[in-house]
Amino acid sequence: MHRLQLNYTLSKDSSPALVRNPLIDLLQAVSTQGSISGGARALGLSYRHVWGELKRWENELGNELVIWEKGQSALLTEFGNKLMWAERQAQARLAPQIEALRAELERSYALAFDDSVHVVTLYASHDDALSALREHALQGIALKLEHEPVRLHLDIRFTGSVDAIRALNEGRCVMAGFHTLQGLGKKTLTERTYKPLLQPGQHKIIGFAQRTQGLMVTRGNPLGLNRLQDVVRHRARFANRTLGSGTRVVLDELLTQSGLLASEMNGYGRTEPSHAAVAQAVAAGQCDAGLGIAAAAQQAGLDFVPLALERYHLVCLKSALTQPGILALLQLLQTRAWQDKMAAIPGYTAQDSGQVLSMRKVLPWWDYRYHKVQA
Structure with a gap:
């Protein structure tokens, strides 16, 4: 069974939330345009690149994706069509969850672009007071540095005391x-x-x-x-x-x-x-x-x-x-x-x-x- 890996990109553009594999875009373009060259033009890619990627994916998945017949319109194999169907099904079912995931990621990344937010990574021996401190900080307690308001987020990883200090010495955290x-x-x-x-x-x-x-x-x-x-x-x-x-x-x-x-x-x-x-x-x-x-x-x-x-x-x-x-x-x-x-x-x-x-x-x-x- 082939396993899935999910990736995302950062962009200033506002675009729909998608979790999509590049292979699906290739298959969609080839199927719609009726040829590899037409699909390549639609995607703004070279014929050689699209042809090479399709061959690479066929080797990776162990199945043919396109019926390769000279002089004939390019057709997807049954397996290629099933992949397209699986993608449509997944997108239709998961669209709300994908949008929610994107929104949560955007909220998290917004902190990285907010100069008033400071994140402290702390490796520590397990402690209830530290857990309470993390929640206390998240409540937006009024803090100021050089008269400017700041917010603090504690990124706490609980580990043994010895491992915590080693993590500090190895640069994996800023506090132990x-x-x-x-x-x-x-x-x-x-x-x-x-x-x-x-x-x-x-x-x-x-x-x-x-x-x-x-x-x-x-x-x-x-x-x-x-x-x-x-x-x-x-x-x-x-x-x-x-x-x-x-x-x-x-x-x-x-x-x-x-x-x-x-x-x-x-x-x-x-x-x-x-x-x-x-x-x-x-x-x-x-x-x-x-x-x-x-x-x-x-x-x-x-x-x-x-x-x-x-x-x-x-x-x-x-x-x-x-x-x-x-x-x-x-x-x-x-x-x-x-x-x-x-x-x-x-x-x-x-x-x-x-x-x-x-x-x-x-x-x-x-x-x-x-x-x-x-x-």
């Missing part, structure tokens, strides 16, 4: 989001994970939020899982996060602090891609507990047992701090309206939201002088 436990010192897994990815003078940390990580358990917490030690003692079925996620790093840090080994966790190797997925696994009875945020637990109808506080950071390259989109984002994060909205999300409070912070202040294991000597 990751999170770390509060109060960690040096020589920890968190340091070993993030230190190679972040460089003082090159990266800038921006405050975003403080949030609580804890155990998501079924309503009533029937197994009495109040600590990771309880999870191990009861051999409770656990749902972990994927390697490279910030929550996986947090879990490993908490296990170390509790004197536990990963091998003691029943289900350490079972992974889910997000807080919501872990919560759903618990709600469906596929496991007894998982580490996550309070908002995900509440949405799934679960109980939440707080275990630790962490900071959720945003990071960008120093050179990006002058970009209009980043400036608009920092301004939005500092508004009272946004900070109040964040406070309404279970387990979240604003912390230095929108403030450019010292890396050593928020990542105390990052000692620039020590790093410089080691280098």
Whole structure:
């Protein structure tokens, strides 16, 4: 079976919305004009080009399209006529949907030509507050840069914390989001994970939020899982996060602090891609507990047992701090309206939201002088 690919063009002209393959135009012209030369003239193309394209399409589709008889009018084969019929049927049935698709694309592209609109591409560890921020920005919150009104659109791709920072370093986004436990010192897994990815003078940390990580358990917490030690003692079925996620790093840090080994966790190797997925696994009875945020637990109808506080950071390259989109984002994060909205999300409070912070202040294991000597 041959697969379809859809393409579109950008133009200043106002024209009907069409999703049409060039082959159909060739067949239509040849059929209407009765010859390849006539079809070529009607399309403003050379005979050689039209003839070559028809032959190429016959090879591609494995069927003849035109009856090639010298001295006779060009006729479409049965297969060629069936293609024309299929096109007419599809166009008749899909015209409203095609027009709606074109209108939606035009609305999206209108943003690209609007100097007041700024798009910030952000790769980040999964976070409910970031999803809320994206919707908050779409409401057209009043922002101004150099006294001119601006609109902000956040293009957020949720991925693991490690992958998010790598995406930033590889130029696939202009900002990344990751999170770390509060109060960690040096020589920890968190340091070993993030230190190679972040460089003082090159990266800038921006405050975003403080949030609580804890155990998501079924309503009533029937197994009495109040600590990771309880999870191990009861051999409770656990749902972990994927390697490279910030929550996986947090879990490993908490296990170390509790004197536990990963091998003691029943289900350490079972992974889910997000807080919501872990919560759903618990709600469906596929496991007894998982580490996550309070908002995900509440949405799934679960109980939440707080275990630790962490900071959720945003990071960008120093050179990006002058970009209009980043400036608009920092301004939005500092508004009272946004900070109040964040406070309404279970387990979240604003912390230095929108403030450019010292890396050593928020990542105390990052000692620039020590790093410089080691280098």
